[in-house]
Amino acid sequence: MTTSRPAGAPARDAQLKSVSLRQQAREALRTRIVLGQIEPGQVESVINVASELGVSITPVREAVMDLANLGMVEIIRNRGFRVPVLTDHDLEEIFRLRTMLEVPAMVELAESVDRASVAGFRQLAEQLTGAARVGDLVPFLDLDRQFHLGLLELLGNRRLVAMVGQLRDQARMEGLQKLADQGELTQSGEEHVAIVEAVLSGDAELTAELMRKHLTHSRGIWAGRTEGNG
Template sequence: MADEPALPTLGGARPSYRERVADALRAALVAGELRPGQVHSAPTLAARFGVSATPVREALLDLVKEGLLEPVPNKGFRVTEVTGRQLDEYTQIRALIEIPTTVGLAASADPAALEALRPVALEIVTAAAAGDLIGYIEADRRFHLGLLALAGNQYLVEVVGDLRKRSRLYGLNALVEHGLLDSSAEEHLELLDALLLRDAQLVQSIMTRHLVHVRGIWAE
């Protein structure tokens, strides 16, 4: 059995355990704390979360449905591999959805709603500077899905959210060590400023660069 990563202890009402465990596991996957090929058991992870094994097992099964894990009989759950081709395909789909949607927001988004995302963009920058991968990933998710939500299409948000879950950023640790994550973080503030300027061409340029940057992170 591979060593289990240190994961946060959970609190709150029991009905939220499953979702909160699943979110924490996704974050650990994205940050590379749970690596491809590793096998993890529900009881061991439950001990680290400080909850019973049942909600942890349910959360692990949710991640199986998302293609992030696969069951290993009598052992637990193995982290699945994401191939370069899959990452290219995820990036292509995200570009087809996110770039034109975000460009459209340059004309339609309420400036107050855009400004409301600035604290989240600053969280991303702060987390990158501190090397806080889990904080970076969570703030990045809230920023991008919150931005897309301004287009008023919840199904679009769900599709992109699913793609983000499936595309795990295995190179984040290396980028932190080399101080390269900061530039990707700063792009979120650049994007907000361009949207507030109503500069559709600049928005398209930043979003295209950002997605290329993200695919470069995966390549690491």
């Protein structure tokens, strides 16, 4: 899990601290990519990014290599990197894979895992909803990641957590800023509370229904697309 970050969207001139620069650069770039703050298809210079973050080229170059291994960026030799353009078909593939993996996993959680180990996630869901209510996207994304991957970790399947984490990174949440601006992000936060309550109640059918609906946003409003009734 990642640690909580300061409230508010990352400023383009945000300076990084001198601790774990590679990791901080990676997280800063990850957030910008997921939120669509780096234009897909546009070549970005490592030198320029390093200047914006206030660090040397090395940690940024290393961070870019990490993200390339996750499929989040493509390295352009002697030029920098670019974020791949995602089509509706790409989003649909990611949604279907996440549904195949996460819905059954959450059902298993509702049916078998000790409730005490899940109870702490209620508070995390409430914190996430609070961040959504005031439109703080960076902590919202961080808490959302902690919530979903943390619940999956309770099943003890490291490969499942890694695969879902990578799929999350490859998706886009360009629509979050619009939802936050319109005061409509709170509903997405509240869905996390409902999912935790369903798991704690041991209601596998409701857990599956809520989780499937929640994931639908990954190809809809979170990605800045129109959401259907399916």
